[in-house]
Amino acid sequence: MAIEIQHLNVYIKENQILKDICLTLPEKQITCIIGPSGCGKSTLLRTINRLIDSTEHVRLEGKVLVDGKDIIGSGHEITELRRKIGLVSQRPCPLPMSIFDNVAYGCRINRMYKKHRQLIYNVQKQLQAVGLWDEVRGRVRTSATRLSIGQQQRLCLARSLAVEPEYILADEATSALDPISSKTIEDLFVSLKSQYSIIMVTHTLHQALRIADNVVFMYLGEVVESGPARQIFEQPQQELTRKYLSGIFS
Amino acid sequence: MDIKRKKQVSEWAVKTVMWISMSIVFLLVFSVIWTIFSKGCKAMSWSMLTKLPTAGTYLGGEGGFPNAIVGSLYIVGASTVLGLLVSIPVVFYLNVYLKTSSKLAYWLRLACDVLFGVPSIVYGAFGFTIMIFFGLRTSLLGGIIVITMLIIPIFIRTMDEATRNFPREILDASYALGATRWETLKVVVRQIAPGIATATLLSIGRAIGDAASVMFTAGYTDSIPTSLSQPAATLPLAVFFQLTSPIPEVVDRAYAAALVLTIIVLILSISGRFITNRFSKNKL
Amino acid sequence: MVKDKLAQSVMLGLCLFSILMVVTIAVGLYLKSSPVLENKSLWSLLSSSEWRPMKGEFGFFPFIIGTVWVTVLAIAMAFPISLFTAIYLTEYAKSHVKKFVFPALDILAGLPSVIYGVWGVLVIVPWISNRFAPHFVDFSSGYTILAAGIVLGIMVIPLLVSLFIEVFSSVPMELREASLALGATRWQTTHKVVLRKTLSGVAAATVLAVSRAMGETIAVLMVCGCVIGIPKSILDPGYPIPALIANNYGEMLSMPLYESALMFAALILFAVVLVFNLLSRIILYRLEKTQQ
Ligand SMILES: Nc1ncnc2c1ncn2[C@@H]1O[C@H](COP(=O)(O)OP(=O)(O)O)[C@@H](O)[C@H]1O
Ligand SMILES: [Mg+2]
Numbered sequence: 001m002a003i004e005i006q007h008l009n010v011y012i013k014e015n016q017i018l019k020d021i022c023l024t025l026p027e028k029q030i031t032c033i034i035g036p037s038g039c040g041k042s043t044l045l046r047t048i049n050r051l052i053d054s055t056e057h058v059r060l061e062g063k064v065l066v067d068g069k070d071i072i073g074s075g076h077e078i079t080e081l082r083r084k085i086g087l088v089s090q091r092p093c094p095l096p097m098s099i100f101d102n103v104a105y106g107c108r109i110n111r112m113y114k115k116h117r118q119l120i121y122n123v124q125k126q127l128q129a130v131g132l133w134d135e136v137r138g139r140v141r142t143s144a145t146r147l148s149i150g151q152q153q154r155l156c157l158a159r160s161l162a163v164e165p166e167y168i169l170a171d172e173a174t175s176a177l178d179p180i181s182s183k184t185i186e187d188l189f190v191s192l193k194s195q196y197s198i199i200m201v202t203h204t205l206h207q208a209l210r211i212a213d214n215v216v217f218m219y220l221g222e223v224v225e226s227g228p229a230r231q232i233f234e235q236p237q238q239e240l241t242r243k244y245l246s247g248i249f250s
Numbered sequence: 251m252d253i254k255r256k257k258q259v260s261e262w263a264v265k266t267v268m269w270i271s272m273s274i275v276f277l278l279v280f281s282v283i284w285t286i287f288s289k290g291c292k293a294m295s296w297s298m299l300t301k302l303p304t305a306g307t308y309l310g311g312e313g314g315f316p317n318a319i320v321g322s323l324y325i326v327g328a329s330t331v332l333g334l335l336v337s338i339p340v341v342f343y344l345n346v347y348l349k350t351s352s353k354l355a356y357w358l359r360l361a362c363d364v365l366f367g368v369p370s371i372v373y374g375a376f377g378f379t380i381m382i383f384f385g386l387r388t389s390l391l392g393g394i395i396v397i398t399m400l401i402i403p404i405f406i407r408t409m410d411e412a413t414r415n416f417p418r419e420i421l422d423a424s425y426a427l428g429a430t431r432w433e434t435l436k437v438v439v440r441q442i443a444p445g446i447a448t449a450t451l452l453s454i455g456r457a458i459g460d461a462a463s464v465m466f467t468a469g470y471t472d473s474i475p476t477s478l479s480q481p482a483a484t485l486p487l488a489v490f491f492q493l494t495s496p497i498p499e500v501v502d503r504a505y506a507a508a509l510v511l512t513i514i515v516l517i518l519s520i521s522g523r524f525i526t527n528r529f530s531k532n533k534l
Numbered sequence: 535m536v537k538d539k540l541a542q543s544v545m546l547g548l549c550l551f552s553i554l555m556v557v558t559i560a561v562g563l564y565l566k567s568s569p570v571l572e573n574k575s576l577w578s579l580l581s582s583s584e585w586r587p588m589k590g591e592f593g594f595f596p597f598i599i600g601t602v603w604v605t606v607l608a609i610a611m612a613f614p615i616s617l618f619t620a621i622y623l624t625e626y627a628k629s630h631v632k633k634f635v636f637p638a639l640d641i642l643a644g645l646p647s648v649i650y651g652v653w654g655v656l657v658i659v660p661w662i663s664n665r666f667a668p669h670f671v672d673f674s675s676g677y678t679i680l681a682a683g684i685v686l687g688i689m690v691i692p693l694l695v696s697l698f699i700e701v702f703s704s705v706p707m708e709l710r711e712a713s714l715a716l717g718a719t720r721w722q723t724t725h726k727v728v729l730r731k732t733l734s735g736v737a738a739a740t741v742l743a744v745s746r747a748m749g750e751t752i753a754v755l756m757v758c759g760c761v762i763g764i765p766k767s768i769l770d771p772g773y774p775i776p777a778l779i780a781n782n783y784g785e786m787l788s789m790p791l792y793e794s795a796l797m798f799a800a801l802i803l804f805a806v807v808l809v810f811n812l813l814s815r816i817i818l819y820r821l822e823k824t825q826q
Contacts, residue, residue, distance in 0.1 A: 051711055056629055083717030092707045103679035105726070111253045156712070163716055164498060215564040257719050262719045266624065271618035272635065278688050279638045282653045287665065289656065312804065336548055341776075343545035354549065360815055361553040367742065367811040368804060371776045375783065375800040376559050379566055430538045459646020462751035462776070463630065486648040488714055490752060493652060497633020503556050508652050512645065519644040 001166065002027045002197065005063075008062035010043055012055065017043050019221045021062070025214075027197040030189060032208040032229070034201075035218035036244070041201040044218070045169045048199070049085040050078050060167055067166075078232060083110055086160030087168040092152035094144035095159075100137055102144045102155055103127060106163035108179075126158040133185075148249060150181025157188065170194070170200040174207065204246060209233060217241050262358050283512070285321050292504035292511025299510075303472055303503070308491070310499040320474045320483035324390060325464065326457045327395040333453060336398075337405035338446070342438060344406075345413045346421065359410065365403035374463035381467060391478040393468025394519055400463055410453055412445020413438070451522045455515055461486035485511045525534040550602075559804060567798035570791055580799065585762050587782075592795040596764050600679070600772035603765060605747045606755060607683025612690045613740060620698030625710075625724050644691035651756035652687040659757055660712045677759035679772040685753050697742060697818075701735035702728055703752070704821050737823045738814035745810035748805050749775035749803055775799050 003025040006113075010018035011157055018040050025031050033041045034061045046052040050071060058111050063070045071081055083106070106112075112117045127133040132154050134146070144155060150211060153173065160168060170189070174182040189198055190211050202208050212229040217240075225232060225241045236242045298314030348355045377396035386392055420441065424434045426507070439446070461484070469481030470491060485507055492504035568580070570592060582593025623632060705728050711721040726821030729736070759771020760781060779799050782792075 050713060051715060053712070054714070077254060079717045079719055082715055085715075087712070087715035089708055089712065091708060093706065093712050095709065095712065095727055105713070106718075109713075109716060109718045109722055109726075146435065159712075170816065254819075257722070261719045261721050265626070268618045268622040271615045272622060274615055274641070275635070276621055276638055278691075279641055281657060282688075283651065285653050286649060289652075291554070332571050339541075339545040340548045340552060343542075343549055347542065347545070350782055356819075357547050357688045358553055360812070360819075361556050362810060365552070366555055367745055367807055369751065369776060369807060371749060371779050372559070372563075372800050372804045372807075375797060376562055376604040378783070379562055379797070399555070406552065414745045452665065455644045455646075459644075459648065461646070461648050462780055465704045465780060466657060486646055486752070489652060490756070493655065493756070503653070508649055512649055515644045515646060515649075516641065519640045520636070522644075 003094050004065040006063040008047065010047055010065060011059040021223055023216060023223060023226060025199055028193060029213040030193050030200065030211055031214040031216060032200055032202050032212035033216045033218060034205060034208055039218045040221045041218055042171055049082050049087060049169060070077050071192045083163050084166050086168040088157050088160060088163035088168065088173040090172045091176050092149060092156050093151050097144065098141050099144045099155060100140040102158050103162050106159060107225050123161060126162045129161060130154040130158045132158060146229055148183065153177060153181065153185060156183060165196065167197045167199065170198065171230065172201050172203050202235060205245065211216055217244065222243045256286045286508050289505040293505040298503065298506045310497040315488045315503055317472060317474050318483040318485045318488035319508060319510065322485040324482060325393045325397055325468060325484060326454055328394045329457055330402060330450060332398045333401045333405045335533060336402055337409060338408050341413055344410055346434065346438060347433045359432055362403040362406045366407060370400060370460050371462040374466050378466040379398045388467060389468030389479045390475045390482040392506065393464045393482055395485065396463045396467045396512040397457045400460060401457050404456055405449050408449035409445050412448065413442045447525050448522055451518045453483060455518045458514060459486055459511065461490055464524060466491055473491055563797055563801040563804055567801050569666055569794040583764060585728060585790065587792045590791055593708065594799065596762055597773055597775045597778050599764055601748055602773040603679045603768065603772055604682045604686060604758065604774050605744055607679065607768060608686035608690060608747045609740065609744055611684065611687035612694055616691050616694035616698060620695050620702060621724055624699055624702040625720060625728065627734050639692045645750040645785050647750060650685050650689055651753040654681055654753060654757040658684050671769050674769050675759065678747055678769050679758065679765055680768040682754045682758040682769065682772060685757055686747050686750055689750060689753060692748050693746055694743045697739035698736065701732045701739055701821060704735065705731050734817050738817035741810050742814040745807045749776055751780050751809055753819055755780055777804050
């Protein structure tokens with residue numbers, strides 16, 4: 001199942017932040033959202049997992065269908081929705097607990113396992129999936145804040161994967177990292193796309209060029225153009241997109 | 251019970267507890283204000299404010315507590331001015347001359363916070379000792395000195411908080427124009443005026459309400475002091491000394507004095523809100 | 535230029551003066567209380583229950599116990615109310631709710647001690663005497679440790695709430711969102727992430743409130759009963775240290791040892807408050823620094 005956004009408008013106070021967004025985010029692919037900063041990329045992601053609820057004076061209009069169900073409006077089980085949609089944020093933020101507890105946090109919150117053994121197994125599995133297991137195996141009970149920043153970001157990814165999401169949202173997940181860590185995360189996303197639908201906001205066009213299957217170009221709260229990566233990069237239909245992309249090819 | 255339901259129930263339970271806590275807070279505010287106003291309004295009259303107690307404070311008879319009102323105003327007025335004179339230079343020094351990482355600044359802030367926490371009864375006892383040492387008796391001057399000591403830390407810390415968010419670029423601009431730091435003071439003062447105003451209101455509130463420190467130092471008297479060496483009555487002590495009297499008229503004076511004190515403090519608090527709302531919209 | 539230099543040294547002087555004030559108070563109180571300390575050992579002063587100023591017997595134990603009872607009671611009542619109010623205000627409340635609550639807390643914080651005393655005498659004391667105490671004892675005047683605890687508890691609520699709010703605000707928003715994004719509810723996020731992260735800050739704030747409560751004088755003096763003796767329950771009258779000083783300071787001038795004993799009481803108070811304050815302030819400073 002995919003995420004389908006229909007005529008989404010987001011207002012904060014009197015300002016319209018997102019304007020009539022219509023999008024389909026296909027599953028088991030990487031969709032990159034690009035655009036200048038302040039154009040509403042983060043707001044779009046925060047609307048999809050309803051984190052925008054914690055912002056004050058927000059008004060949402062339109063539909064966001066996740067697995068066919070509209071998640072806008074009340075009556076929807078938001079904690080369940082958020083479990084299903086993982087988030088990796090710009091700055092890695094490990095919770096104030098040990099490495100193990102960080103990964104186990106979501107499982108415990110959602111009571112996913114009856115037996116402790118299963119929990120341990122799952123934590124190890126996710127740490128392996130992000131290539132962190134070998135680096136931390138001797139110290140999973142020590143504080144997560146002592147990891148390097150690149151390791152922290154991978155830990156955050158493992159933490160999201162541990163609650164068995166179907167989608168992963170990443171908001172400039174590599175922008176705070178050094179080039180090597182950044183590359184590691186990028187490769188991870190590529191390897192994960194067979195199991196998860198990944199929607200990532202990226203600040204570098206090169207990254208989008210390397211890993212995107214689909215690209216969405218946003219400008220001033222509107223979607224200017226969206227489609228398969230090749231098409232957008234090679235034959236953009238809109239003048240605005242062409243101008244923005246000219247950065248890479250010149 | 252499934253996990254979804256459990257989450258909802260605990261969320262709901264916690265919300266209820268929080269609502270109860272908040273209701274208690276509101277109830278308390280209401281109860282205190284209501285008690286003071288209902289007793290005070292009954293006891294209040296024009297002569298309470300204007301006529302000195304004819305038969306003495308502790309005996310019944312005509313009159314009210316203008317001696318306490320005037321005494322409080324003298325003490326609060328003088329110590330606010332003195333407090334400002336000491337603390338504005340200190341805050342200025344702290345935020346303009348010293349680097350943010352300065353050790354002296356750290357210790358000064360810590361000292362002020364600690365002084366702020368020292369009980370006023372300790373200030374009173376200490377102040378009294380000092381007065382004895384210099385051969386002073388309980389007097390208006392003693393009250394002014396102790397209250398000044400009491401409010402200086404409040405002044406410094408409140409202004410300091412307001413000044414810390416102060417944009418240092420303004421200073422650079424001022425230097426670039428060839429101004430000395432001393433001249434820059436004027437620029438800074440204009441910038442932190444709302445901070446000074448808030449600090450002043452806070453300090454006045456603390457100064458006018460404090461009883462323990464003026465008890466030994468300013469004393470109490472039935473008349474309005476005419477010189478610094480005479481003892482002076484204060485509003486909180488007018489309440490404290492007269493409340494437990496067996497004579498109804500004296501108790502009424504205590505209620506009326508409590509009402510006056512409460513009204514003054516409420517006005518200070520409301521104007522404080524007004525200033526912070528107007529000048530810093532982002533403050534909580 | 536000369537003007538500039540002069541101004542600078544004046545300001546430096548004033549700064550040092552403020553710092554030295556802490557030391558001056560400590561030294562002054564110590565010097566004043568040295569006669570009684572020479573007369574009796576520190577331990578016997580603190581642990582004896584004999585209080586006969588006329589005979590030179592100064593046992594502070596009943597007053598220390600009185601202070602501890604009243605303070606513990608006050609904090610026990612104020613802590614949960616303040617904690618949940620602060621959690622509500624930082625984690626749940628919309629800004630229009632805050633607009634109502636903050637002025638109320640402002641008023642609570644601004645009211646003078648003596649006003650709380652009046653309220654305690656008029657509301658709490660009769661309530662204890664007529665309604666509460668008869669369930670447990672035959673007679674109570676209402677002027678009890680319980681009354682002092684309640685009044686004091688209310689007085690520290692605004693301080694605790696504002697300190698808690700400051701502490702909770704030091705937790706970055708992203709951390710909360712990280713927890714929420716994993717499917718945690720607000721409350722789960724609050725107690726597993728926010729409270730966990732700020733445990734030291736919450737403790738520091740509480741210690742600070744304890745030190746404030748211990749030194750509070752007038753309101754407590756008005757409702758505590760002021761009977762010397764070791765209270766057996768919260769329905770007995772008590773006599774905390776600040777009340778002792780305030781009640782006796784005027785009459786003791788003729789007796790040097792008595793004056794010295796009261797100065798010693800002030801010194802105890804100052805020392806405990808100083809230590810508590812330093813501890814909690816240093817922790818709170820650290821917290822503030824990590825936030826930036
Ligand atoms: N809480 C908020 N209140 C008011 N405006 C906001 C808020 N959050 C975001 N905005 C506005 O929404 C627009 C889009 O922000 P954002 O989604 O963060 O952009 P991007 O992630 O593309 O850089 C910006 O103009 C920003 O100013
Ligand atoms: Mg963004």
